[in-house]
Amino acid sequence: MLIDREKECEFLRRKASSNRAELLIVYGRRRVGKTFLLQNCLEKALFFTADLSSSFQLMNRFLDEIKAILKLPATLKISSWDEFFSLLKNVFETRKDLKTVVFDEFQYIPMRDESFMSVLQRWWDEVFSKMGIKMILCGSYIGMIEKIALTQNSPLYGRRTGQYQILPLDFFNSAKFLNFENEEDYVKAYSVTGGIPLYLLEFSEYRDFQTALVEKVLTPGEYLVEEGRFLTLEEFHDPSSYYSILQVIAQGKTVPSEIANLSGIDFKSINVYLSRLVELRLVEKELPFSLTRKPKRKPRYYLSDEYLRFYFRYIYPNKELIYRGLREETLRRIDSTFNQHVSFTFEKIARQYMVRNVGVEKVGRWWDKDMEIDLVGVKGNTLYVGECKWSNKKVDIRVLNRLRNKVAYLLKDLRVEDFTVVYYLFSKSGFEGLKETEEVKLVDLRDLFQ
Known part of the structure; x- marks a missing residue:
């Protein structure tokens, strides 16, 4: 079952049914559901799935997929990509009803054979584009995909007719996979799975987070114990320094000086490492909310992927405990800071709520020196400001008054005077002494599910 993929499906079907050749790049992080999406949205397509095998092994495994169509001998072997593409051309000439081909995990092919992209370009220009073929190159490593397929010096630049990044599901669609009894558990689960369908399916059989x-993330042999390593390992030749940085950011340290100090990386080099992590989309570089101008304040760095944030904060440093089966000690270490971890996720959910329910045109965080506002959004001439509290205490008038005081500085920084300000308070534990008005909106966990 496809959940919240209507736009992606419509894009793929429209391209597949067009009356011209299409060269599409579909990409997104591993496990986000790209292959499942392609298989369920494309009625007729030839699929070739790459891996880290040698070029000779890959082209002959791809050949196995078309031998039956062309009635080729089972023992036939080929030794060049030109031979493969020549046979693929014969497939399209033989099967007039077949016009779509998908190369899944295609980034592995040029990793093992640098000539592949140039050969592909030549065959596209001279043959497949003239046959009206729809070719989809689907890949998982976002930084690598953008480098080999989307940059100006790529052989495919100027030839692609579309690209689509498949993103994780938001909190509200992620919740549709789950069947928990407690509303808090949905937020906690999102702070671990981050809207990745395959991870959510792992949690779907349980009634509590x-x-x-314990059974799917902290048990030896379960794939989520090592998933973080596999998601990142192939991006680096020497991952040790990057892993140190990712651990520090996962613990909530967001400015370069703190990250350098706690990771043991020389401060003069830290921006090089951070730039690489941003390029690979493993780390997000964030500037404070602004309406027009670029803020002069220094950026902050975050792990935007919820699973990787959990992995580098709790799994990677405690892997020995997990493999020794010391669940109680592992859980004790997680519980000591887990509310802090989930509070970051709760802020993300609040921003998603504002996009979904209020229709804000832009949303983010704002900060200046020692002052911070969890949520700032804009729609027309209305500015929405919000505070998010993942706490066992009810939110009261003091939280609202502190937010009001910050807004004066925010308005000065944004250089606006005639905006209407609406306050949104998000609370895990509800409210005390507050009533909702046109100016003040109150959102608790129950409201998230309405």
């Missing part, structure tokens, strides 16, 4: 976490 704690059991799902």
Whole structure:
């Protein structure tokens, strides 16, 4: 079942049914559901799935997929990509009803054979584009895909007719996979799975978050124990320094000086490492909310992927405990800071709520020196400001008054005077002494599911 992929499906079907040749790049992080999406949205397509095998092994495994169509001998072997593309051309000439071909995990092919992209370009220019073929190159490593397929010096630049990044599901669609009894557990689960369908399916059979976490994330042999390593390892030749940085950022340290100090990386080099992590989309570089001008304040760095944030904060440093089966000690270490981890996720959910329910045109965080506002959004001439509290205490008038005081500085920084300000308070534990008005909106966990 496809959940919240209507736009992606419509894009793929429209391109597949067009009356011209299409060269599409579909990409997104591993496990986000790209292959499942392609298989369920394309009625007729030839699929070739690459891996880290040698070029000779790959082209002959791809050949196995078309031998039956062309009635080729089972023992036939080929030794060049030109031979493969020549046979693929014969497939399209033989099967007039077949016009779409998908190369899944295609980034592995040029990793093992640098000539592949040039050969592909030549065959596209001279043959497949003239046959009206729809070719989809689908890949997982976002930084690598953008480098080999989307940059100006790529052989495919100027030839692609579309690209689509498949993103993780938001909190509200992620919740549709789950069947928890407690509303808090949905937020906690999102702070671990981050809207990745395959991870959500792992949690879908459980009625509570704690059991799902223990059995699917903290149990030796379960793939989520090592998933973080596999997601990042192939991006680096020497991952040790990057892993140190990712651990520090996952712990909530967001400015370069702190990250350098706690990771042991020389401060003069830290921006080189951070730039690389941003390029690979493993780390997000964030500037404070602004309406027009670029803020002069220094950026902050975050792990935007919820699973990787959990992995580098809790799994990677405690892997020995997990493999020794010391669940109680592992859980004790997680519980000591887990509310802080989830509070970051709760802020993200609040921003998603504002996009979905209020229709804000832009949303983010704002900060200046020692002052911070969790949520700032804009729609027309209305400015929405919000505070998010993942706490066992009810939110009261003091939280609202502190937010009001910050807004004066925010308005000065944004250089606006005639905006209407609406306050949004998000609370895990509800409210005390507050009533909702046109100016003040109150959102608790129950409201998230309405």
